[in-house]
Amino acid sequence: MGASATASHAPAAAGALAGITVLDLSRVLAGPWATQLLADLGATVIKVERPGAGDDTRAWGPPWLADGEGQPTTDAAYFLCTNRNKQSVTVDFTRPEGQALVKQLAVRADVVVENFKVGGLAPYGLDYASLKALNPRLVYCSITGFGQDGPYALRAGYDFLIQGMGGLMSLTGRPDGEEGEGPQKVGVALTDILTGLYAANAIQAALLHRAATGEGQHIDVALLDVQVACLANQALNYLVSGAVPKRMGNAHPNIVPYQDFPTADGDMILAIGNDGQFARWCAVAGHPDWAHDPRFATNPARVRHRAELIPLMRQITVTRTTDAWIAALEAEAVPCGPINTLDRVFADPQVQHRGLKLDLPHAAGGRAPGVGNPLHLSATPVAYRQAPPVLGEHTDAVLTSLGYSPQDIAGLRAGGIV
Incomplete structure (x- = not known):
């Protein structure tokens, strides 16, 4: 169409x-x-x-x-x-x-x-x-x-x-x-x-x-x-663990990093779903060592050490513009994107196509x-x-x-x- x-x-x-x-x-x-x-x-x-x-x-x-x-x-x-x-x-x-x-x-x-x-x-x-x-x-x-x-x-x-x-x-x-x-x-x-x-x-x-x-x-x-x-995974998180899920803003209860991050001119979303994607993000960000850090090397570890990892990442993401990050990360197949207002949604070439x-x-x-x-x-x-x-x-x-x-x-x- x-x-x-x-x-x-x-x-x-x-x-x-x-x-x-x-x-x-x-x-x-x-x-x-x-x-x-x-x-x-x-x-x-x-x-x-x-x-x-x-x-x-x-x-x-x-x-x-x-x-x-x-x-x-x-x-x-x-x-x-x-x-x-x-x-x-x-x-x-x-x-x-x-x-x-x-x-x-x-x-x-x-x-x-x-x-x-x-x-x-x-x-x-x-x-x-x-x-x-x-x-x-x-x-x-x-x-x-x-x-x-x-x-x-x-x-x-x-x-x-x-x-x-x-x-x-x-x-x-x-x-x-x-x-x-x-x-x-x-x-x-x-x-x-x-x-x-x-x-x-x-x-x-x-x-x-x-x-x-x-x-x-x-x-x-x-x-x-x-x-x-x-309620999907959140319902099952509760039914399996008995722990009542709490508000987490834009963060994900089961995946890290999977949330918004500040950039030099706004915000972007990182939707990193596996360890390979995280390692590629680390390389683009200039911290390949993080991919081997026992605190961050696997998703379960990143979930446990969320409070340590996310502030470190935020210090890095503010050093480039949103467009610069997206260009660099897409080239390495790291899922990311902007937070569009509706005017930008309907101007997006994929949405138009x-x-x-x-x-x-x-x-x-x-x-x-x-x-x-x-x-x-x-x-x-x-x-x-x-x-x-x-x-x-x-x-x-x-x-x-x-x-x-x-x-x-x-x-x-x-x-x-x-």
């Missing part, structure tokens, strides 16, 4: 999920992240939104998308990040007529994704049991903060809250005793995003099961479960920027069919496909149903 992907880059090959229809009743981030991934892979995603308001994130600005005249629209950048390749249909399903509409869509759908509180859709007849009775093959994915059962099931869950409860913030931030100490959340809503990725994986697994058996099923995905599962900056025509006029999908499938590549939709952009077309006449649609609109 070229430097900046556009809608014209959509491949001729059908996506891997072509022919799959997803009814998206979710909003904000975790659910929409899952359904955008499915849409990028070729599924038809029909996003149901509230008439007149839509997904909450449409209003989470500034910044706002500009129209063709350069004027701000009513769609925030936040909404754009997670609703590409979808159709927007406005339906008020708190009304019986709206419920009937959504049920018609569910009968035709392969997948439903929702992130309401536990039991929140039952009063409208849009819960799994109700829709399964209409469509037994339906794969129904519920995303909540704490799951469909357990003592916290009825609580609302938010990414920030879960980062704290699920242990991530206890591992993130400067250690006690350093300036700026204290727990920190990650700079993006990472738990929501990871939950969306887990949900999309579960949905595709359930579709494979349905292809083999004809059976749909209910998927229960919880933010807390995902956050705990993604991989097509991670999008530019799609938008229904409001003008262009909608976006970030490309990181999946590269050789036979069924990701396609960017359309920018995130304006509110209700596809309502008439979708209702027409259900058999509604223009007069029927006008009546529903006049009654505030759509």
Whole structure:
């Protein structure tokens, strides 16, 4: 893919999920992240939104998308990040007529994704049991903060809250005793995003099961479960040793040196993962003897003697600029890199080459920027069919496909149903 992907880059090959229809009743981030991934892979995603308001994130600005005249629209950048390749249909399903509409869509759908509180859709007849009775093959994915059962099931869950409860913030931030100490959340809503990725994986697994058996099923995905599962090596460090991991700033609990270092004009990252890389760093730094020092020769030794090694390294790294270090270390295959701001990220030649900056025509006029999908499938590549939709952009077309006449649609609109 070229430097900046556009809608014209959509491949001729059908996506891997072509022919799959997803009814998206979710909003904000975790659910929409899952359904955008499915849409990028070729599924038809029909996003149901509230008439007149839509997904909450449409209003989470500034910044706002500009129209063709350069004027701000009513769609925030936040909404754009997670609703590409979808159709927007406005339906008020708190009304019986709206419920009937959504049920018609569910009968035709392969997948439903929702992130309401536990039991929140039952009063409208849009819960799994109700829709399964209409469509037994339906794969129904519920995303909540704490799951469909357990003592916290009825609580609302938010990414920030879960980062704290699920242990991530206890591992993130400067250690006690350093300036700026204290727990920190990650700079993006990472738990929501990871939950969306887990949900999309579960949905595709359930579709494979349905292809083999004809059976749909209910998927229960919880933010807390995902956050705990993604503690990865830190969780196992605790479960194996019984020692509670502590905040270490940018340092790694199991690998040394694997952190940020000051340079003559800023900072850089060293990600040294084995003893050979460390020996090559020592040679570039003018201290080949360190590679043979029993305190530093092996990674377990370096972990034990971290407090001695890191200050010695910092005295050396401040003697050259970031670019000078990176040039010298890359020549010796020592993993390293800068700490980029986002302007530098999107100016990076590798990021540009991989097509991670999008530019799609938008229904409001003008262009909608976006970030490309990181999946590269050789036979069924990701396609960017359309920018995130304006509110209700596809309502008439979708209702027409259900058999509604223009007069029927006008009546529903006049009654505030759509």
